[in-house]
Amino acid sequence: MTQRYADLAFDDRMARVDFRVATNAHIVVDTDVCRSCTTKACVHACPANLFVPTDDGGILFNYEQCFECGTCYLVCDGGNAISWSYPDGGQGVVFRHG
Amino acid sequence: MADSGSGPLVVVAMRWVDTHARVDALTGRVSTDARGAGPSEADRCALEHGLRIAQAAAGRCVAVSLAPEPATDMLRDALACGAHAVLRVDPGHAAGAGNTDDRADSGAATAQALAQAVRDELGHPDLVLTGDHSADRGTGATPAFLAAELGCAQALGLVELSYTDGHLVGLRRLDRGRRERLAIPLPAVCSVEPAGVRLRRANLRATLAARTATIPVVPSDPAALAAQPVAVRSVRPYRPRAKELPPPQGSDPRQRLLRLTGAHEEREPPRVVVTDDAGRAADELLDYLRGKGFLA
Ligand code: SF4
Ligand code: SF4
Numbered sequence: 001m002t003q004r005y006a007d008l009a010f011d012d013r014m015a016r017v018d019f020r021v022a023t024n025a026h027i028v029v030d031t032d033v034c035r036s037c038t039t040k041a042c043v044h045a046c047p048a049n050l051f052v053p054t055d056d057g058g059i060l061f062n063y064e065q066c067f068e069c070g071t072c073y074l075v076c077d078g079g080n081a082i083s084w085s086y087p088d089g090g091q092g093v094v095f096r097h098g
Numbered sequence: 099m100a101d102s103g104s105g106p107l108v109v110v111a112m113r114w115v116d117t118h119a120r121v122d123a124l125t126g127r128v129s130t131d132a133r134g135a136g137p138s139e140a141d142r143c144a145l146e147h148g149l150r151i152a153q154a155a156a157g158r159c160v161a162v163s164l165a166p167e168p169a170t171d172m173l174r175d176a177l178a179c180g181a182h183a184v185l186r187v188d189p190g191h192a193a194g195a196g197n198t199d200d201r202a203d204s205g206a207a208t209a210q211a212l213a214q215a216v217r218d219e220l221g222h223p224d225l226v227l228t229g230d231h232s233a234d235r236g237t238g239a240t241p242a243f244l245a246a247e248l249g250c251a252q253a254l255g256l257v258e259l260s261y262t263d264g265h266l267v268g269l270r271r272l273d274r275g276r277r278e279r280l281a282i283p284l285p286a287v288c289s290v291e292p293a294g295v296r297l298r299r300a301n302l303r304a305t306l307a308a309r310t311a312t313i314p315v316v317p318s319d320p321a322a323l324a325a326q327p328v329a330v331r332s333v334r335p336y337r338p339r340a341k342e343l344p345p346p347q348g349s350d351p352r353q354r355l356l357r358l359t360g361a362h363e364e365r366e367p368p369r370v371v372v373t374d375d376a377g378r379a380a381d382e383l384l385d386y387l388r389g390k391g392f393l394a
Contacts, residue, residue, distance in 0.1 A: 010340040041361035043368050055372035073350045074359050 022091035031058040033081035105157030106224035110148035113232040116171035132168040139292035140229025178300035178308035187215040209243030211318040241289040250285035
């Protein structure tokens, strides 16, 4: 059965989230492609605020608190700027129900 | 038992607190001393209101406290000021109960024990008066719990209270300097702020008489004080609920996400300017503010 969380505050939901940071980055951003990107859609769309524009027009990316939602991959305007895969088994985002 | 033929029964519930408690700045530990303890200013105002209302209504004013033995002096003072009777409800008699301080912290348990003792010893009160909240860790919840226990109306945090021609009228402070005037039906529980009236001084004869008066003590209802106090399970700042957004239309996942996040709409891509030149940085900021319409 699908459980709904509509009446749970976002921060409360986030308080139940753990991140097991894998050594291998599951998302790699090609900052050379980003330099020519005019929209920087990822900066706005990533719910975890993991994309930060740099002064040389590129992108600084940190995968440590990634929800693995895939939003960045889908909205990216740079074609193949983002290489996306899931973290290794047992790593990544963990949602505690209890 | 209350003399039901002699007008309304006004009960003033007073909390015995150390109004000069010391706090250890290093550990935060609070230490109290019975010698400096007594009623809070709000409770003293409640007693004065009780005395006035009982006099105006030709009723009886009884001061009641759920407190240990050292609180007897506070009740003697109430007698000296003109209370018709007093009653101490001893929290120490609760069977199997732990620290009485902890139980007294629970407004629900305090109200339950007080209401039980008042009903058993005095009958059903027409009016119960208290301070708006106790001076030690008071939340102001006890009067509301009392009203629930006694099944009567409540008017809390009053700055004025008067009884004329059989009508009880209160005035309550609202936000932004407004006031609310309340016609309070009896029976009722009213809590008052320490404002408007001051407790009268007892005369010498009454003070001497009160010194030797017998202060009735009843054990608190064990069931009431055995009730679990409210447990704080977690403390955190208020957080509003997540805003629910209507789902975006269309079936293309990319378009749906772009619409949902607004990544392409009504927004400029972020721009970072790094410079060591303070003048240029200031120009950048001013241009930005001008562009946003904040500067002419
Ligand atoms: S997958 Fe989601 S959370 Fe992770 S970086 Fe992309 S947009 Fe952010
Ligand atoms: S949208 Fe894609 S190309 Fe553009 S900055 Fe973000 S990751 Fe780089």
